[in-house]
Amino acid sequence: MQDVKFNGSGFEYFKIWIVNVLLTIVTLSLYYPWAKVRNHRYFYANTRVGEHNFEYHATGKQLFLGYLVALVLFVIYIVAQQVSPIGSIVVLLLLFFGFPWIIWKSLQFNLKMSSYANVRFSFIGSLGDSYFNFMLLLIMALIAFYSIFFLPGIAVALLADTSMTFASILGFVFFIVGCALAIYGFAYKKKKNTEYLINFRKFGNGTFFTSIETSVFAKIILKTFLLAIAAIVAVLGIFLVLAVMFAGAAALTDLQNSAGDTQGMMAALAALSFLILPAYALLILAFLFVGAYAQARMRNYIYAQSSLDSNIHFKSALSAKKLVWVMFTNLLLVVFTLGLGTPWAKVRMARYIAANTYVETEVDISHYITEKQNVQTTLGDQIGDAFDVDLGVTI
Amino acid sequence: MQIQGRLYEKDSAAFSDVSLSLKDNQYYIYDNSELIEFGLSAGLEFGSRIGNVERKITLANGCVFATHDNNEVDDYIKAHRGQKNLIHKLESKMQWVVVALIITIASSFSFVRWGLPAITYAVADALPHTVNEMISEGTLEFLDRFIFDETQVTEQQQGLITARFNELVQRVDSSDKEVNYQLYFRAWGSKEDSVEIPNALALPSGEIILTDKFIELTSSQDEIDSVLLHEIGHVQHRHSLKMAIHGAIVATLVTVIAGDVSGLADMGIGVGSLLVTTHYSRKHESEADHFAFTNMLALNIDPSAFASIMGKMQTYMSEQQPQTSKAGSAENEARETSEGSVLDYLDSHPKTQVRVEQAERFAQCYQQGLIDCPYEVNKQ
Numbered sequence: 078m079q080d081v082k083f084n085g086s087g088f089e090y091f092k093i094w095i096v097n098v099l100l101t102i103v104t105l106s107l108y109y110p111w112a113k114v115r116n117h118r119y120f121y122a123n124t125r126v127g128e129h130n131f132e133y134h135a136t137g138k139q140l141f142l143g144y145l146v147a148l149v150l151f152v153i154y155i156v157a158q159q160v161s162p163i164g165s166i167v168v169l170l171l172l173f174f175g176f177p178w179i180i181w182k183s184l185q186f187n188l189k190m191s192s193y194a195n196v197r198f199s200f201i202g203s204l205g206d207s208y209f210n211f212m213l214l215l216i217m218a219l220i221a222f223y224s225i226f227f228l229p230g231i232a233v234a235l236l237a238d239t240s241m242t243f244a245s246i247l248g249f250v251f252f253i254v255g256c257a258l259a260i261y262g263f264a265y266k267k268k269k270n271t272e273y274l275i276n277f278r279k280f281g282n283g284t285f286f287t288s289i290e291t292s293v294f295a296k297i298i299l300k301t302f303l304l305a306i307a308a309i310v311a312v313l314g315i316f317l318v319l320a321v322m323f324a325g326a327a328a329l330t331d332l333q334n335s336a337g338d339t340q341g342m343m344a345a346l347a348a349l350s351f352l353i354l355p356a357y358a359l360l361i362l363a364f365l366f367v368g369a370y371a372q373a374r375m376r377n378y379i380y381a382q383s384s385l386d387s388n389i390h391f392k393s394a395l396s397a398k399k400l401v402w403v404m405f406t407n408l409l410l411v412v413f414t415l416g417l418g419t420p421w422a423k424v425r426m427a428r429y430i431a432a433n434t435y436v437e438t439e440v441d442i443s444h445y446i447t448e449k450q451n452v453q454t455t456l457g458d459q460i461g462d463a464f465d466v467d468l469g470v471t472i
Numbered sequence: 473m474q475i476q477g478r479l480y481e482k483d484s485a486a487f488s489d490v491s492l493s494l495k496d497n498q499y500y501i502y503d504n505s506e507l508i509e510f511g512l513s514a515g516l517e518f519g520s521r522i523g524n525v526e527r528k529i530t531l532a533n534g535c536v537f538a539t540h541d542n543n544e545v546d547d548y549i550k551a552h553r554g555q556k557n558l559i560h561k562l563e564s565k566m567q568w569v570v571v572a573l574i575i576t577i578a579s580s581f582s583f584v585r586w587g588l589p590a591i592t593y594a595v596a597d598a599l600p601h602t603v604n605e606m607i608s609e610g611t612l613e614f615l616d617r618f619i620f621d622e623t624q625v626t627e628q629q630q631g632l633i634t635a636r637f638n639e640l641v642q643r644v645d646s647s648d649k650e651v652n653y654q655l656y657f658r659a660w661g662s663k664e665d666s667v668e669i670p671n672a673l674a675l676p677s678g679e680i681i682l683t684d685k686f687i688e689l690t691s692s693q694d695e696i697d698s699v700l701l702h703e704i705g706h707v708q709h710r711h712s713l714k715m716a717i718h719g720a721i722v723a724t725l726v727t728v729i730a731g732d733v734s735g736l737a738d739m740g741i742g743v744g745s746l747l748v749t750t751h752y753s754r755k756h757e758s759e760a761d762h763f764a765f766t767n768m769l770a771l772n773i774d775p776s777a778f779a780s781i782m783g784k785m786q787t788y789m790s791e792q793q794p795q796t797s798k799a800g801s802a803e804n805e806a807r808e809t810s811e812g813s814v815l816d817y818l819d820s821h822p823k824t825q826v827r828v829e830q831a832e833r834f835a836q837c838y839q840q841g842l843i844d845c846p847y848e849v850n851k852q
Binding site for chain 1: 480483484485487522523524525526528536538559562563564568569572573575576579580606720
């Protein structure tokens with residue numbers, strides 16, 4: 078078992094970060110690709126497994142063109158959104174059809190530009206598979222999602238003439254079926270996406286392998302969904318209790334009585350305004366927790382299922398509670414330092430993630446790598462400028 | 473100069489612990505005193521330094537020498553290549569970090585305070601008026617369908633006010649001659665529940681809407697004029713367009729900046745941009761007030777009319793509140809204090825009290841027969 082360690086320090090990274098921010102400002106953001114390279118290099122190089130570290134090899138020059146294109150597209154989209162609805166739909170459609178290509182290009186580029194122990198990663202997935210994964214499956218998952226609404230609708234429309242009770246029972250059954258379809262649809266998409274991202278990833282001559290059970294993802298999604306509902310109910314409950322404690326029950330009756338009357342509603346809400354900030358903070362905390370739960374569970378499962386050449390296995394032991402603690406304290410750190418605490422927040426997160434990631438080998442990892450990777454690879458070296466998006470494709 | 477490190481074969485994890493000796497023109501790599509590589513120093517490619525992470529030097533044959541001895545490598549580069557790693561110098565010297573920090577904070581602040589409004593104004597003024605019409609298209613239909621009811625104001629009164637409105641439009645100091653001003657009368661809120669809303673709205677296209685309750689509250693044509701001029705001010709200053717552009721720029725920046733920051737910071741930035749936006753909207757209200765006051769002086773209308781209608785609208789609204797809320801007076805008081813502190817930042821309009829005082833200053837100028845009132849409306 079090899080520990081993964083993150084050796085970066087908040088202050089050291091702060092100095093890199095503030096210079097990045099400064100140069101990005103004074104160049105009106107044109108320095109951004111170079112800043113990104115320095116960020117990535119710092120985080121990759123400080124992540125060590127055993128006696129080697131990762132490395133990021135891209136240059137600012139390689140990223141610059143892609144950045145300019147992305148920036149122009151983004152500005153066009155924002156302007157279109159404000160001025161012409163049709164224009165913004167056109168831009169969104171272009172993005173929808175271009176998205177799988179962008180993902181595919183970024184995967185190739187980012188993995189080719191990453192190495193561990195002087196051995197490069199690479200990605201050999203096909204463009205067709207990317208369209209299957211990030212367009213076809215997306216459409217399928219969306220259809221499954223909308224079935225939550227139209228399935229009960231069909232049931233009610235068909236049977237409303239005969240028996241209203243029967244129609245509503247069937248409508249409810251169809252609603253449950255719709256929910257199950259939606260969860261399964263998204264779980265299946267996530268399974269396929271994960272397999273595409275990992276199974277076509279290579280480390281030198283070694284190949285990664287993962288095999289995901291759709292049902293496990295479906296359970297995680299279902300639990301996340303239930304947790305989100307529970308979180309909203311809990312926040313609402315706390316809000317009501319606090320409202321009664323501090324503003325009296327009358328404030329709530331006002332709110333209730335004012336239903337459907339905007340003016341009265343505003344007045345009643347204004348009376349409760351001092352509770353808005355605490356409620357907002359609670360809601361953020363609740364959603365962070367739901368997000369952290371999904372992220373930790375998914376990652377732990379994916380890592381447990383993944384291997385490299387069947388000799389090397391991975392393990393992730395994130396805990397939703399600890400993760401949400403890091404996230405929430407990071408959020409406070411960033412907000413109360415007006416953003417200046419960001420470097421420390423990023424280092425803390427990297428440290429927590431690394432400390433809970435393990436690489437398990439039957440043989441010594443360096444020995445394996447040296448054995449396996451002493452033959453140099455010649456997988457497509459000629460990758461030029463990149464259209465790069467951040468996907469978190471690194472391990 | 474001896475540097476300890478590892479020598480990796482090209483694209484391979486196979487390595488040996490070696491020492492690199494850099495001479496003026498030549499380099500030599502020893503594995504336990506056995507010379508394994510040598511060549512011209514000019515053929516070496518030094519990776520740039522970042523923090524204290526492992527430094528890579530690539531040999532001409534693709535082998536990679538990796539070392540943690542960054543300082544030795546820097547010394548060599550400085551002495552023999554005359555190259556300076558400017559970025560790392562900035563990052564490693566504390567005084568430069570402090571300078572960077574100060575410049576960053578100062579420029580972020582100035583950008584939000586002055587840069588953003590300047591860009592917004594320049595873009596908004598450069599766009600043709602047709603953009604305003606595009607933004608407004610369908611808005612009145614939407615409001616009619618979901619918010620407004622048909623007006624109860626008599627056609628005779630509508631005719632009088634509209635005629636006066638057209639006269640005002642003709643006479644105000646207008647820079648945007650293309651605007652096609654239209655006045656509409658609508659009822660907002662229901663009479664049965666006695667929650668009618670007195671208000672006046674301006675769409676960027678020049679469509680101005682007065683609500684029935686507003687007309688009911690006014691007791692003189694001067695009061696109506698003052699509010700009409702305020703709304704014309706919004707249109708003239710293209711405030712809606714500016715809000716839209718401002719929102720677009722803030723959204724773009726947040727995404728670009730937050731793209732680099734972790735997703736968590738987004739929420740913090742979201743709150744921040746809300747504060748900036750409401751501040752902006754208060755500034756617009758003050759500008760429209762100023763437009764109304766100066767034009768009233770020029771048209772020989774007493775600005776105190778604005779103070780009186782604002783006062784009446786506020787009194788009406790505060791009378792509405794106790795009707796809907798049955799809470800005791802102590803609680804009401806507590807609410808008002810909390811409203812004052814928390815909602816102050818979130819308020820899109822300046823305090824009525826402040827606006828009334830400003831109207832009265834202009835009224836003093838009016839009484840003295842001044843057309844140019846030396847008093848500037850506080851644009852906070």
